[in-house]
Structures are given as structure tokens and as C-alpha cells.
Amino acid sequence: MESQNLKQRFRDDPGITNTTISNEKAYNNEINRASRREERMAMAKRGLRSLAIAVSFPLFLTLLNIYLFGSGHSYGALAKPFWFPPLWLIHITCLASSFVMGLSAWLVWAEGGFHLRPTALSLYLAQLGLSLAWLPIVFWMGASWVGLVVLLAVFGALVGCSRDFREVNPIAGDLVKPCLAWAAFLAILNLKLVFL
Numbered sequence: 096m097e098s099q100n101l102k103q104r105f106r107d108d109p110g111i112t113n114t115t116i117s118n119e120k121a122y123n124n125e126i127n128r129a130s131r132r133e134e135r136m137a138m139a140k141r142g143l144r145s146l147a148i149a150v151s152f153p154l155f156l157t158l159l160n161i162y163l164f165g166s167g168h169s170y171g172a173l174a175k176p177f178w179f180p181p182l183w184l185i186h187i188t189c190l191a192s193s194f195v196m197g198l199s200a201w202l203v204w205a206e207g208g209f210h211l212r213p214t215a216l217s218l219y220l221a222q223l224g225l226s227l228a229w230l231p232i233v234f235w236m237g238a239s240w241v242g243l244v245v246l247l248a249v250f251g252a253l254v255g256c257s258r259d260f261r262e263v264n265p266i267a268g269d270l271v272k273p274c275l276a277w278a279a280f281l282a283i284l285n286l287k288l289v290f291l
Contacts, residue, residue, distance in 0.1 A: 149197050149200055149204065154197065161186045165234060165235075174291070175287075176287065188277055193223075196219070200219045202266060203215055203264055208259075208260070208264065212259050212262065212263060215256065215263065218256045218259060221248075222252035225245050225248050233285060246282040246285055250278045253274055253275045
């Protein structure tokens with residue numbers, strides 16, 4: 096019965112036993128877990144940084160646009176129907192729309208959607224630029240007809256964004272819907288401004 100007392104030999108080294116190997120494996124697993132945790136934290140930090148940029152860039156442009164062109168003295172002096180929102184509410188809702196569109200675009204970017212569907216990026220940038228152009232056209236220059244055409248183009252770009260974003264990330268496509276509703280409301284408001 097001498098075979099029951101024998102230990103398995105590895106690599107012809109009598110000092111290495113099963114216990115020694117299992118300790119080394121546990122140590123290596125712990126190191127691997129720690130490095131994977133660090134990699135995930137680094138990836139999360141990069142994701143948060145890109146999210147902050149994707150949301151703050153359109154917000155900054157919208158704030159700058161409101162600061163430079165959003166006084167709307169003529170809008171305040173108009174005899175408007177009761178359902179016309181005050182100018183500050185229009186500005187806040189435009190900021191919220193910029194935030195939501197930035198978040199939606201980030202979700203598409205995070206999924207790699209701008210590489211898969213390059214038209215989605217073009218549509219997003221078009222709606223951003225047209226949205227920024229609408230405020231000075233209507234409230235600073237007083238060109239309501241031109242503003243109405245710009246808003247119809249914004250609405251079309253948002254419809255395209257919704258369609259393209261939904262194919263990449265359904266949540267991103269759904270986030271565009273409130274912006275579509277806001278653009279439709281602004282188009283109705285702008286149409287009423289034409290006839291005032």
C-alpha cells in the first residue's frame with residue numbers, strides 16, 4: 096500500500112505539490128480580477144468623459160446662442176394668444192432639447208453607430224446647426240417665414256435622426272421623439288408669428 100502515500104510529482108521537482116499549484120492559480124486569478132477591474136474603471140471614466148463632451152457641447156452652443164441672440168424684444172411686445180409660452184420657457188426647452196439630442200447622439204456613438212450609419216452624424220449636425228440658426232432668424236432678425244422654413248428642415252432632420260438612431264440603439268431613437276414634438280410646437284408657434 097505504498098502507492099497511497101505517494102504525491103504526484105510535477106516537472107520532476109519533488110517540492111511542487113497540488114497545494115502549491117492551486118495557491119499559485121488563486122494568486123494569478125486575483126491579479127487578473129484586479130486588472131480587469133482597473134480596465135473597467137478606466138473604460139467607465141472614458142465613457143463618462145465622452146458623455147460629458149457629447150452633452151455639454153450642444154448645451155454650450157445653445158446657451159451662447161441664447162445669450163447672443165435670444166433677447167426677443169419684439170416677441171415680448173407682440174399681442175400673443177394665451178398659449179404662447181414666455182421667452183424664458185422657450186429658451187429652457189431649447190436647452191433641454193439640446194441636452195436630449197446630445198445624449199441620444201452619444202448613445203449612438205457609444206454603439207459605433209456613426210461608423211455604421213454616417214448619415215446619422217450628418218443629420219444630427221444638420222439639426223443642431225439649423226436649431227441654432229432658428230433663434231436669431233426669428234427673434235433677432237424678425238424673419239418669421241425664413242424661420243418657418245428652417246423649422247421644417249429641423250423637423251425633417253429630426254425624423255431622419257430618429258429613424259437612423261433607432262436602427263443603432265432603440266433608446267436613442269426614442270429620445271428624439273420629445274425633440275420632434277418640440278420642433279412641431281415651435282413650427283406652429285412660428286406659423287402663428289407669421290400672421291401676427
